[in-house]
Amino acid sequence: MDNLADLSVSLGRIHLKNPVLVASGTFGYGEEYQDLVEAAQLGGIITKAVTLEPREGNPPPRLAETPAGLLNSIGLENPGIEVFLKEKLPKLRKLKTRIIVNIAGEKKTEYLDLAERLGRETGIDALEVNISCPNVQKGGLVFGTRADLAFSLVKGLRQATDLPLIVKLTPNVTDVTEIAQAAKEGGAEALSLINTILGMAIDVNTRRPKIGAITGGLSGPAIRPVAVRMVHQTFQKVDLPLIGMGGIACAEDALEFVLAGATAVAVGTANLVDPTVSLKIIEGLRQYLKKGGIHSFQSLIGTLRV
């Protein structure tokens, strides 16, 4: 039993048995993958976004592929907090892994309401505050692109709940570290980066956009270098644990983020390609530690040589 290398990490108050999470929107509410992935093996599950009211989402088609990438415009389709509490959370609670609930809204009061209600529930380990969705008309993203709004939102949330707050940042800004710093000052305990990059694809035969909402969020291997760069920049400037994501499809990809400064990683689009990829990544990280004679994963974080 010599390969029991310690993969556990801490994101502020959130302790993970291993650093591999599944990213919001790509793993549903945990139940969809249960035939194939034993949740207890994962570091944690970040749920699909939950909003106060049900949202029907954007008109289809909602997906288009680009080289090594995926454009989506799901538009935060979800059944709303009522149904989430009644139908999804009881099932999530049974899973032996960390449960991080992704919340989104158009107005500050919606976020605060959500946080208060979720804060009263058991079985939730943290909230991931989505201020970065490019697929909604109003709100949401605007909190992620203005430092003053990000600060006041996070500060409000900090008062609304005791749950650890992870703020999820958008890459669609000039300087991500400004928003990151504002989120920290507001009371964030960790940061997730990155959400999808605003993009577009056109069918030249029909001259129509390939997705119904015209623009969408780009994810997948194509965006990984952008994401790694943003993790690196944020790690340099902001003293908070980071969850790195964007195009992770194998252990090596995950390690790039860790060396750049991420404490944990989240796997998104790759789940759609291979539902068991996160388990393979965990095994790959274990092998990497073993090969390098490294005893603790934590000791790797931010050890980029420059």
Added chain:
Amino acid sequence: MEAERGLVRKRNANTHPKRCVRPAQQVSERIGYMYQVKAKVLSNEKLSEAHYRIKLEASQIAKAARAGQFVHIRCGPGYDPLLRRPFSIHKSRQGRIDVLYQVVGKGTGLLSQKRRGDQLDSLGPLGKGFEIEPAFKKIFIVGGGIGVAPLYMVAQEITRVGQGQDVTVLLGAKNKELILGKDEFERLGLEVTIATEDGSTGYRGLVSNLFQEFILSQTSLSVAVYSCGPVSMLRKIAELSRHRGFFCQVSLEQKMGCGLGACLGCVIRGRSGYLRVCKEGPVFDAKEILWDNLGL
């Protein structure tokens, strides 16, 4: 063949439980399992200018598959195309499944290059299939082009559980060379009528028009229609069926992500809101679909 994992999945396979064909116990044995396997290619045969048939060794999928369900196949190891590709299960027997496919782009292009012995990462069986109801007196199976793929298992199931219903198979294609699967239906003892757009064989015109002619003389009220093909065709079949009060199920397509109901990427418009083709479908009751604004 290596199974990665497969546990019971309580899929909501029957929206009309009273129409359920088999005793409940037997049903739960056969439906509700999903597997991820490395399926070995047994053969990959070119059938026409555009069509291929690939045979895969995938015993768990084969055993669990029901008519109308699909497999989600990774066509290549790289990132372009990135996503899996969904294909109807054309046949399943003795540890094998067959897929009939048409080469239209990168994924199907890669698939056409697979050789005997290659392995394909396959996920399945997925989605909700056709509800085969033996109580109907008259059954129409209507396929357009590659849309014939999921219908063979419908015919197979009807001939297996049926009570000697009158089954009519109508197949349409652009021309004589592109007709798929005629012999297979005939081997089940069913009569097949062909429509070709260029009239090179059989009825000249669209298979939906052929269907329209067939139902003119149809007096029975106990009619079920199972169909797959281009949307324009399905829409016509659905409208004609609704008009006559036939039970009509159609298999639809949409660009897919996960294939398991998690990403919400594959929706189309239904009367009750957006429906996931991979989960609530790909087979839908035709009355559930908002044909005017599908979002394809």
